[in-house]
Amino acid sequence: MKASQSIRGRVLRTQFVWSLLGGVALATALWLAMQSEVDELLDDSLRSAAELLIGPALELAAAAAPPAPPAPMAAAPAPERNGGPRFVWQLVHHGRVSTVLAAAANAPVQAMADTPSAGFINVPGWRLYGRAVGEPGRMLYVAQSRDERAEAKLELAFTALLAGLPLLLLGMLWLNMRLRQDLQPLQVLSARLADFDALQPGASLGVADYDELLPVQAAIDALVARLARRITLERAFSAHTAHALRTPLAGIEVQLAIALREAPAALVPRLQRVRTGAARLQNVVAALLAMFRSGTEVERAPLDLAQLAARLPVEGLALKVQATEALWGDADLVTAALLNLLDNALRHGAHMVTLSTPRAGWLCVRDDGTGLIQARLHDLQAALLAQDYEGRMGLGLMLADMVARAHGGCLLLPDSGPGFTAVLDLGNMPAATPPLPAPTCTPR
Amino acid sequence: MRLLLVEDDDLLGDGLRDFLRAEGHLVDWARSLTAAAAYLGEPFDAWLVDWQLPDGSGLDWLRQRRASGDRTPALMLTARDRLGDRLHGLDSGADDYLVKPFAPEELAARLRAVCRRSAGAASHRVHIGPADATVEVDLAARCAWLAGERANLTGREWAVLEALTLRAGRIVAKSELEQLVLGFESELASNALEVHVSSLRRKLGPEVLATVRGLGYRVSIQA
Numbered sequence: 073m074k075a076s077q078s079i080r081g082r083v084l085r086t087q088f089v090w091s092l093l094g095g096v097a098l099a100t101a102l103w104l105a106m107q108s109e110v111d112e113l114l115d116d117s118l119r120s121a122a123e124l125l126i127g128p129a130l131e132l133a134a135a136a137a138p139p140a141p142p143a144p145m146a147a148a149p150a151p152e153r154n155g156g157p158r159f160v161w162q163l164v165h166h167g168r169v170s171t172v173l174a175a176a177a178n179a180p181v182q183a184m185a186d187t188p189s190a191g192f193i194n195v196p197g198w199r200l201y202g203r204a205v206g207e208p209g210r211m212l213y214v215a216q217s218r219d220e221r222a223e224a225k226l227e228l229a230f231t232a233l234l235a236g237l238p239l240l241l242l243g244m245l246w247l248n249m250r251l252r253q254d255l256q257p258l259q260v261l262s263a264r265l266a267d268f269d270a271l272q273p274g275a276s277l278g279v280a281d282y283d284e285l286l287p288v289q290a291a292i293d294a295l296v297a298r299l300a301r302r303i304t305l306e307r308a309f310s311a312h313t314a315h316a317l318r319t320p321l322a323g324i325e326v327q328l329a330i331a332l333r334e335a336p337a338a339l340v341p342r343l344q345r346v347r348t349g350a351a352r353l354q355n356v357v358a359a360l361l362a363m364f365r366s367g368t369e370v371e372r373a374p375l376d377l378a379q380l381a382a383r384l385p386v387e388g389l390a391l392k393v394q395a396t397e398a399l400w401g402d403a404d405l406v407t408a409a410l411l412n413l414l415d416n417a418l419r420h421g422a423h424m425v426t427l428s429t430p431r432a433g434w435l436c437v438r439d440d441g442t443g444l445i446q447a448r449l450h451d452l453q454a455a456l457l458a459q460d461y462e463g464r465m466g467l468g469l470m471l472a473d474m475v476a477r478a479h480g481g482c483l484l485l486p487d488s489g490p491g492f493t494a495v496l497d498l499g500n501m502p503a504a505t506p507p508l509p510a511p512t513c514t515p516r
Numbered sequence: 517m518r519l520l521l522v523e524d525d526d527l528l529g530d531g532l533r534d535f536l537r538a539e540g541h542l543v544d545w546a547r548s549l550t551a552a553a554a555y556l557g558e559p560f561d562a563w564l565v566d567w568q569l570p571d572g573s574g575l576d577w578l579r580q581r582r583a584s585g586d587r588t589p590a591l592m593l594t595a596r597d598r599l600g601d602r603l604h605g606l607d608s609g610a611d612d613y614l615v616k617p618f619a620p621e622e623l624a625a626r627l628r629a630v631c632r633r634s635a636g637a638a639s640h641r642v643h644i645g646p647a648d649a650t651v652e653v654d655l656a657a658r659c660a661w662l663a664g665e666r667a668n669l670t671g672r673e674w675a676v677l678e679a680l681t682l683r684a685g686r687i688v689a690k691s692e693l694e695q696l697v698l699g700f701e702s703e704l705a706s707n708a709l710e711v712h713v714s715s716l717r718r719k720l721g722p723e724v725l726a727t728v729r730g731l732g733y734r735v736s737i738q739a
Contacts, residue, residue, distance in 0.1 A: 311596060315568050318595035322617035323527030329620045330534050354617050361597075371599050404597055 079258075080251045087247055091240050099236070103229055110225050114216060115192055118201040121159070122214040125173060129163050129205050129212045132171050160184060160198070160215040163205065170210075176217060184213040257281035261289065270296040271303060310364055317357045324350050351385070355411050359471045362408030370478050375399040375406060377435070381427055383407060386414050390424045397429035401479055401498045406435065409475040412468035413437045413494055420492065433481070433499025440491045453485045472496060517561035517631060517678060518542040518696045522552045522577075523593065524570050528616075532564070535620045536627075540658060540671050542699045549577050559692045560588050561631055561682060564623075567594035567605070575608050582609035589634040591626060593618075628656055635682040643738040644681055645724040650738050653681050660720060667719045672697060676712045680725060684737035687728045 161173035164183040184195060188211045189202045200215040257280070264277050276293055280286045328347045335343055377395035380403065384391065391414075410427075414437075417425050422441030430436050444452070455464040456473050472494060473483035481497030519536060523529040524547050533543045544560075546552035548571045563581075565574040578590055592610040594601070605613045611630045614623060632640055632655055640656035652661040658674055660667045669677065679696040680688055688696075694709050713725055713733065726734050 311568075314597065315595040318616040319525045319528055322593075323525055323529075323531055325617045326528060326531030326535055326620045330531055330538065333538060358597075365598075373599075402599075404599065 080248070080255055083251055084244065084248055088244060091243065095236060095240060099229070099233065102232060103225075106225060106228055110228060111221070114199070114221055114224065115201070118192070118199065118214050118216055121161070122201050122203045122212055125161055125212060125214065126203060126205060128173070129171070132163060132173075133165075133206055133210060158217050158220040160213065162213045162215075164188070164211045164213060166209040178217065179215075184215050185211070254282075257285055261285060265292070268296070270300045275300065306364075310361065313364070314361050317361070321350065321354050321357060325354070348387075352415065355415055356467065359408050359412050359467060362405050363471050363474050365405065370402045370405065372400050372402060372479070375401050375403060377427055377429065380407060380410070384410060384414060386418070386425075389414060389418055389422065392424065392426045394426060394428040397432045397434070399429055399435060399498065400433065401435075402475075405475045405478060406496070406498070409472040409496060410435075410437065412471050416466070416468040417441050417492065422491065430495070433497065435496040435498060436493060437496070438488065438491060438493040443490060443492045446487060449485055449487055456483050456485065469494070517627070517675070517682070518559065518699060519544070519627070520552065520555050520560045520563045521545045522549065522563065522565045522569065522574060524548060524566060532620065532623070536624065539624050540674060541627075542675065542697070544699065549574070552577065559695050561679065561696065562627055562634075563588055563590040564593055564627075565590055565610075567592060567596055567601075575605060575610075578609045587634075589630045591623070591630060593623075625656075631655075631682050635684060637684075637737070642681060642684070644684060644735045645721065645738070646736070647738060649721050649723055651720045651724050653677065655681065662720050669716070669719065670712075672708075672712050673716050673719070676709070676716055676725075677720075680733060680735045681737070684735050687732045687734045689732040693733060 158176045160175045160179040162169050162175075162184055163171035163173065164185070167183055167186065167188075169181070169183050178197075184198060184200050185193060185202060188204070188209055189200075190204055190211070191202060193200050193202065195215075197218055198215040199218060199221060200213055203212045203214075204210065205212045260281065261277070268277065269275060275296065277289045277296075280289045325347070328343060328350060332340060332343050332347065377399060378393050381391050381393050384407065414425060417437075417439035420439070420441040420443075422439035425437060425439045428436045428438070452465055452469065455461065456469065459473070459477075461470040461473075469483065476483045476496045476498060479498040481499055484495040484497060486493055486495060519541050521529060521532055521536070521543055523532065523545070526547075529545050529547065533545045536543045541561075544555055546555065549569055550571055552565075563578070565578055567574045569577075574594075575592065578592070581588070581590075589611045590609060592605045592613045593616060594605065594613070595616045596602075596605075597615040602613050602615075611634070612626050614626060628640065637655070641652060641654050643650040643652055645651045649662075651667075654660070655678065658678070660669060660674075660677060675697045676693065679693055690709060697712070698708060717725055724735065726736070728734055
């Protein structure tokens with residue numbers, strides 16, 4: 073059987089996956105947008121720094137000695153390094169570093185650019201802004217390491233992520249709570265259905281709490297109304313059928329009783345046999361009516377097995393009652409089932425039948441008749457479990473099973489030694505047959 | 517006992533009438549509620565009423581009788597076997613409820629039990645008459661003993677004794693007793709009852725059946 077699923081669980085899982093995917097997509101978009109914006113901001117800061125430094129750079133250039141002849145890519149004088157900043161501010165004259173205003177620890181000692189370059193340029197590991205200062209060939213370079221720029225972007229992304237995650241978690245919690253509230257009407261509907269008595273006049277599930285539940289409740293109300301009508305009709309039909317069948321049977325019984333009194337002695341045994349046959353016919357009719365009723369409703373009540381046994385009109389059978397556990401059920405239906413099981417026992421050579429309650433809700437009927445061979449017993453049990461009655465068993469077992477099923481159980485035929493044993497499970501369907509003594513069956 | 521049987525089925529009604537008559541009862545058989553209405557006002561020891569009748573519900577008829585104060589013991593004879601029906605039947609005034617089909621012997625036994633309970637007797641064996649000359653009456657075995665010896669009673673004599681025993685302690689008018697014992701024959705033989713009473717006194721002792729002058733007869737029951 074397929075396990076049931078939770079609407080709330082499914083929605084939450086779906087929400088989580090889509091939030092995650094959405095978050096990743098949003099973060100990617102943000103990342104791409106930030107890349108450009110942060111680059112622009114950082115470039116602006118480079119340019120601003122260069123504009124600010126232009127004044128001091130000019131003073132430094134004026135104060136400096138006349139430059140030596142240009143020698144591109146010549147080694148620069150040892151720059152001043154303070155190691156703190158992650159910037160490089162160089163004053164370069166014809167490819168030689170004349171002044172280092174500030175330099176990161178990993179900054180190159182030579183000029184950041186081989187040839188005088190104005191504007192933004194990229195050199196390995198650095199982003200550079202060049203600005204001409206005074207005479208030709210003199211340049212101010214302001215550079216920022218790419219690591220620093222990447223770190224700035226990463227921090228930004230991480231901060232955005234930290235801000236987004238709690239929002240995602242809060243969203244999940246809120247959605248969970250909301251779903252719990254929104255699904256509450258389904259539980260209310262289930263509770264109403266559990267307490268619902270369709271046969272009460274004007275029975276209705278009431279007003280739906282949500283628009284979406286309106287058609288469901290309307291459909292259930294309509295279904296219940298149809299079922300109630302059907303049950304009412306079946307009750308009426310059952311009452312009429314019972315009257316039509318039982319009244320002539322009662323007449324036959326009474327007429328036979330008189331005939332037995334008035335008949336000559338030679339005729340009495342024959343009339344007695346007819347009366348026995350009529351009694352069996354009565355049992356069959358009772359069984360058929362019980363079978364019809366078992367499909368509609370069960371009137372459960374505590375059963376006193378001894379009282380039940382005392383009501384059974386069995387001739388030729390000794391009944392022994394061993395009631396140790398509680399038994400609940402419809403007395404009329406259980407009586408009809410027992411009558412048929414006892415009739416079976418009688419027809420299969422039993423003299424003694426023991427009625428017992430091996431566990432709560434189980435009624436065991438064990439006889440000392442001829443029993444069944446194991447294969448036949450297993451075949452019958454399989455047919456009973458599959459409710460495949462036709463052609464595989466008689467009315468008695470079929471009725472007993474239907475009565476047990478009307479109570480929520482089934483009929484069990486344990487392999488229990490001499491005789492025949494049937495267990496009416498009037499409670500929940502058990503996982504296995506009852507632990508009764510090992511089989512010693514003889515062919516029936 | 518005089519019984520009113522209200523049953524529409526010929527096979528069952530005819531059989532019950534004959535069976536109960538063979539048991540010594542006086543049986544009036546009505547096939548419908550309309551026919552049963554003709555018997556209203558007449559004394560009966562018990563009613564046997566079918567639930568489903570062609571012109572209405574026997575249970576409703578019984579409820580009306582109870583509402584009008586009639587306490588005649590009643591047995592419902594019906595094909596309705598459901599617990600709810602049985603409870604409904606008993607709550608509506610039936611003293612007992614018998615589901616069809618039934619053995620007529622069981623019906624006869626239940627009738628005796630219902631009538632015995634109605635008379636207030638704890639057992640089917642009761643002692644009637646003065647304390648120094650009691651007669652033991654067995655309502656189930658339909659016989660009486662005087663000083664340990666079984667009295668040889670005719671059917672009508674037993675009917676008189678039974679009718680008075682079931683109404684022990686109260687005065688039973690002669691006309692009522694005639695109707696209970698003789699039914700429609702009471703109109704044909706006006707002195708028949710006196711003959712049976714006289715015969716009973718001869719067999720059981722003169723003190724057993726007391727005559728209340730101008731009112732009727734009475735038997736007293738011993739605790």
